Amino acid sequence: MIAHIAMAAGFSLILIGLYGALTNRNILRMIVAFTLANTGVNLVLISVGYISGRTAPILDSSVPLADASARIIDPIPQALVLTAIVIGVGVTALMLAYAYKLHESKGTLDITKFQDLKW
């Protein structure tokens, strides 16, 4: 059940993020919307690896090595999401740097003012 809730939350975040990125005109708001969608993707990925009634894939006194495969959830999506979070930060920083350059070139962050590539 909780995997479904997390997945629904992740999908909603993706939709909210895409809606924000497509309807907002301010570039900074679009960047915030993209990070929301990014979080949603991470949440969906994490929820796929969840198995009800199990614990984190870290061995300790309560998760002995002998029956680890019956006690832990899938560690692979977690490792993937760890990667995805870090890359997300890098992409966000990159978007912010470009937003700065755009503001410098036109003096505005309104996306409708940037029509150089529009046909």
Next chain:
Amino acid sequence: MIKRASVLLLLLGLGAVFASLLLDYVPSTELSLTATYYAERGAQETGATNLITAILVTYRGLDTLGEVTVLFLAAAIVGLVLSRGRQAGETGDAGGATAAPPAGELLSTGKDLLVPLILLLGVYVIANGHLTPGGGFQGGAILASAILLILLTDPMRRFSHRLIAALESVSGLVFVGMGVLGIFLAGGFLDNRILPLGTLGELFSAGAIPVIYAFVGLKVGAEFSSMLVNLSETRESRS
């Protein structure tokens, strides 16, 4: 109006796809084949009790190398994009740069108190990455957050770009060097068994994982710091 409607239509379609995915999703009750292998053999083969670290640093170490490279590229491009603007901006408003208002008492005292603690926490998280939740990426981000706090207190503060670049390239080189050592001394690239595995669950165990993760942490911290420093050193653009 048409634009708004088409956006809603697109999201509606996407929402329908997501809904069908969600409704058809049946949570698995068993680990997948790969995950079972990691669960049963991972701890013995790598000596790390945190299986995520074992996967990230050893089994999928090449991916982590790629990830660090992507992060390096992002930091480098941020620096490149922003440094051009800086040169153009500085000729324009040289002398016109106004000093930032002093940070409040709370912020500056809080910085003096918190920065050493944050750095300590970062080092702790990195050093225990193979035992508890944590590791190089998380610890590196914590280290960079100390830099962020310093920059919040004093936006005009300048950090040595050369130091950050040296830290970053040295840790990257050590990371790759440990990986290459694995080819000659152990089973393959980034194999952690070049150092003794030690006892499962102790701080000095898991072979080369803590060493590699420490340098990953340094590298990630240096990359995030360079992004923060670059972003903070940009002047207000003329509007």
